Amino acid sequence: MHPRAGEFLDQAKGASGIETEINLTNMVEAGAKALQGQADYEKGLDTLHNQLYALKKSSCQVTDEQGKTVAYAKAYTLRREIGTIFHRLWKKRDDQALRDMHLELLAKRVGELRETLLAVKG
Numbered sequence: 001m002h003p004r005a006g007e008f009l010d011q012a013k014g015a016s017g018i019e020t021e022i023n024l025t026n027m028v029e030a031g032a033k034a035l036q037g038q039a040d041y042e043k044g045l046d047t048l049h050n051q052l053y054a055l056k057k058s059s060c061q062v063t064d065e066q067g068k069t070v071a072y073a074k075a076y077t078l079r080r081e082i083g084t085i086f087h088r089l090w091k092k093r094d095d096q097a098l099r100d101m102h103l104e105l106l107a108k109r110v111g112e113l114r115e116t117l118l119a120v121k122g
Helices: 005-011 017-035 042-061 070-091 096-121
Strands: none
Touching: 005 017, 005 042, 017 042, 017 096, 042 070, 070 096
């Protein structure tokens, strides 16, 4: 279902799980911004879907100590929110205005996630 997620996870590989997640947030945010206003969105949306799945999988690489912090609890909540936004984006992908609005919201939340992950990293 997510054939390229492993590829994106490998590309984003950092020195730690948090760094990998930060690298993935950069990829996702750039992809969401690039898709805004695009009439031919299918391939880009598929790529974004795979990147988001890689982001979800990368959370398994976080240490127990980092995972127990309040900041990481916020990161978990933001990741869930991002998943919900993407789900809604996918359902409304044929409507240019709604697609762009959801892409903008997705990029904003991914930026918040990156800031939160940077706080966890220290």
